[in-house]
Amino acid sequence: MQKNALHILLADDDEDDRLFFKDAFEEIKIQTNVSFVHDGMQLMDHLMNTDNKLPDILFLDLNMPKKTGKECLIEIKKTDHLKDIIIAIYSTSSSEEDIEDTFIQGANIYIKKPSDFNTLKKIINEVVTVNWHYHTSGLNRDNFLLRLK
Amino acid sequence: MKWIPNFNSSNSLRVIFVIAVFILLFLSSIAYKHNQDLNESSKLVMHTYEINIQLERLMSAIKDAETGQRGYIITRNARFLTPYIYSRDKVNTSFITLKKLTADNPRQQDNLQKLFKLITQRFVSFENCLKYSNPKTYDKRKLDNHMFGGRILMENIRFKVDEMNDIEKDFLKKRLKIYDSEISLSPLFSISLFLVALSFILLGYRQISRDFERLKIFNKKLLISSGLISESENIGKFSTWQWDLDSDKIDFSDNQFRLLGLEPRSFAPNKATLIKYVHPEDKESVAKAIDGILEKKHLPFVYYKIVRPDFEVRYFKTTGKLVTDQQGSKILLGINFDITDEHLLNIELQERNKELEKSNKELASFNHVASHDLQEPLRKIQTFISRVSSADKEVMSESGKNYITKIESSAKRMRVLIDDLLLFSRTNTTKKEFIKTNLNELLDNTESELAEIIEEKKAVIQRIGKLPKLSVIPYQIEQLFINLIGNSLKYSEPNVEPQISISSEKVNSADYPEILEQSIKKFHKITFTDNGMGFDPQFKETIFILFQRLHSKTDYPGTGIGLAICKKIVENHKGHIVADSTLGKGSIFTVFLPD
Numbered sequence: 018m019q020k021n022a023l024h025i026l027l028a029d030d031d032e033d034d035r036l037f038f039k040d041a042f043e044e045i046k047i048q049t050n051v052s053f054v055h056d057g058m059q060l061m062d063h064l065m066n067t068d069n070k071l072p073d074i075l076f077l078d079l080n081m082p083k084k085t086g087k088e089c090l091i092e093i094k095k096t097d098h099l100k101d102i103i104i105a106i107y108s109t110s111s112s113e114e115d116i117e118d119t120f121i122q123g124a125n126i127y128i129k130k131p132s133d134f135n136t137l138k139k140i141i142n143e144v145v146t147v148n149w150h151y152h153t154s155g156l157n158r159d160n161f162l163l164r165l166k
Numbered sequence: 167m168k169w170i171p172n173f174n175s176s177n178s179l180r181v182i183f184v185i186a187v188f189i190l191l192f193l194s195s196i197a198y199k200h201n202q203d204l205n206e207s208s209k210l211v212m213h214t215y216e217i218n219i220q221l222e223r224l225m226s227a228i229k230d231a232e233t234g235q236r237g238y239i240i241t242r243n244a245r246f247l248t249p250y251i252y253s254r255d256k257v258n259t260s261f262i263t264l265k266k267l268t269a270d271n272p273r274q275q276d277n278l279q280k281l282f283k284l285i286t287q288r289f290v291s292f293e294n295c296l297k298y299s300n301p302k303t304y305d306k307r308k309l310d311n312h313m314f315g316g317r318i319l320m321e322n323i324r325f326k327v328d329e330m331n332d333i334e335k336d337f338l339k340k341r342l343k344i345y346d347s348e349i350s351l352s353p354l355f356s357i358s359l360f361l362v363a364l365s366f367i368l369l370g371y372r373q374i375s376r377d378f379e380r381l382k383i384f385n386k387k388l389l390i391s392s393g394l395i396s397e398s399e400n401i402g403k404f405s406t407w408q409w410d411l412d413s414d415k416i417d418f419s420d421n422q423f424r425l426l427g428l429e430p431r432s433f434a435p436n437k438a439t440l441i442k443y444v445h446p447e448d449k450e451s452v453a454k455a456i457d458g459i460l461e462k463k464h465l466p467f468v469y470y471k472i473v474r475p476d477f478e479v480r481y482f483k484t485t486g487k488l489v490t491d492q493q494g495s496k497i498l499l500g501i502n503f504d505i506t507d508e509h510l511l512n513i514e515l516q517e518r519n520k521e522l523e524k525s526n527k528e529l530a531s532f533n534h535v536a537s538h539d540l541q542e543p544l545r546k547i548q549t550f551i552s553r554v555s556s557a558d559k560e561v562m563s564e565s566g567k568n569y570i571t572k573i574e575s576s577a578k579r580m581r582v583l584i585d586d587l588l589l590f591s592r593t594n595t596t597k598k599e600f601i602k603t604n605l606n607e608l609l610d611n612t613e614s615e616l617a618e619i620i621e622e623k624k625a626v627i628q629r630i631g632k633l634p635k636l637s638v639i640p641y642q643i644e645q646l647f648i649n650l651i652g653n654s655l656k657y658s659e660p661n662v663e664p665q666i667s668i669s670s671e672k673v674n675s676a677d678y679p680e681i682l683e684q685s686i687k688k689f690h691k692i693t694f695t696d697n698g699m700g701f702d703p704q705f706k707e708t709i710f711i712l713f714q715r716l717h718s719k720t721d722y723p724g725t726g727i728g729l730a731i732c733k734k735i736v737e738n739h740k741g742h743i744v745a746d747s748t749l750g751k752g753s754i755f756t757v758f759l760p761d
Contacts, residue, residue, distance in 0.1 A: 109545060113592075131549075132552075132577075133552045134549050
């Protein structure tokens, strides 16, 4: 593990998705530490454990067992030392309701899981390299859903 | 209570009658007095007449005695003396009668006394005449003296009798005069008074008969309206009750009994019977509502159940108001409605609503399944295919490569299907927020959304005039434009540059009675005309049905959902969409949206 590397955490119960995610990160050649949790409970335990380094960006799947992504999001935003983590919603759903809800709850970006590996790589690249300070200050309902240029 | 007629005439009628009665009383009292006086005067006349007769009798008795005595003196026959002997008794009898008759008149008594003295003297003179005419004691000089003295006495008696008669006559005259002066009503006045009284009574009679006629008419009207009310109560399943708070009397309409499942007038209602038939569960609240009405003067709707004698439960709604009638007594007016049918219908509706809600929820969860669970494996298939690198393909057999391509296109098609299906169900289930929107802006968005394909096909989109500003669900109308223009671009003639013109005009719904909602007066007719390949007009209805396709999948990939979505969107806006076409000459899609 490199010290200055970006710390990325993916919370997703789907093994295949975790695999795609890991492969994509390996291929984009940006210095990152990618770690995984398998459900919402595990995610919250991981974040609450002060021994663990907090992630720079949390990729959060919405449909997870034990605790859903939305519940985690609300809990994180309520917790003082966690509320500044950049949260990228990473979901199969593109329903207006989910997008609206997570925007209101304070997520930073909404990513619809792509059905093409190359697209996934592009998305991850975009998310990791974006200036989050700049993005967050200009965040609105229209640019919340990530669209590749 | 305006409908009660005003019988004010009864007051003036009373006055008229009182006056007439007084006049009649006055007239009859006068008549009575008259009668009384007449009686008195006739008695008086009789009295005078009787005195007169008695005096005459007295006189004739004395005369008889005189005549008899003369006869005796001349003939010396004792038979002539008989009247003389009886005359003394006759005189006495008459005298006693006269004394009685004149008992109330001292003057006459005095005269009578004098008369009596004179008569006594006369009889003394008779005795003397008999004595001196007797041949034994005959004395001519003395006889002459007494005979003359007798004559003078006789004259004095006559004079006295006349005087007494005169006094009586005078008295009679005076009394009659007094009576005459006492009541001096002229017959003319009496008659006119009588006529006035008569006319008053006639006037009263006329008024009474007029009021009576009016009463009859109002009574008839009342009968009709009360009949109508009871009939309408029967038809409308409602009833009324009145509670006179002053006399504490309660009156139920006939239908009230019927609603309670009883024969009309089968019991005398009172305060207890008001809640007697109320379902035990509701008794308390109904009693409270009735108490409340006394304070608040009106009764808000109360809903409760009643139990009929045959244990049938009916649902009631009651309202009421405190009114004051013409006599100033407070009456609580109550209206009961039997709402059992509505209530049961309501329950059924509620159940249906629940079912609908449930099925809506199921639909929503289907949405979720479609959007998430169904897409997930598909997405993975596609991702895994994308992971098959060109290096991997190199080592594959030709058929293997071919299969991979087929899997890829099938997966792609499935994705489109799922996405379209989702879009279709979402046009129905997502919330419909109407916002005043400029449709030109939505068309701009549509063009930029379709920019790639427009450029690729070198299409020309021409706007004839401006689109209106309407209250719409913006993203749905944008979807409508995307689908319609997208369709025109997709089904363009090969090798011909697509031309799409969009025009708008305001129309009256009355001009399209078969297709437009007539309660909305004005519509905007937006027409999309293209020069594409068109379709057989026999399909102009079916193309809007879900999954209906006119072309094979290989020629024109599509799901058969796009136009169904258009139809749904337009219906969401209470509008209408029609299509027309001639094969090879392009199609026209016309959208009507309410103003």
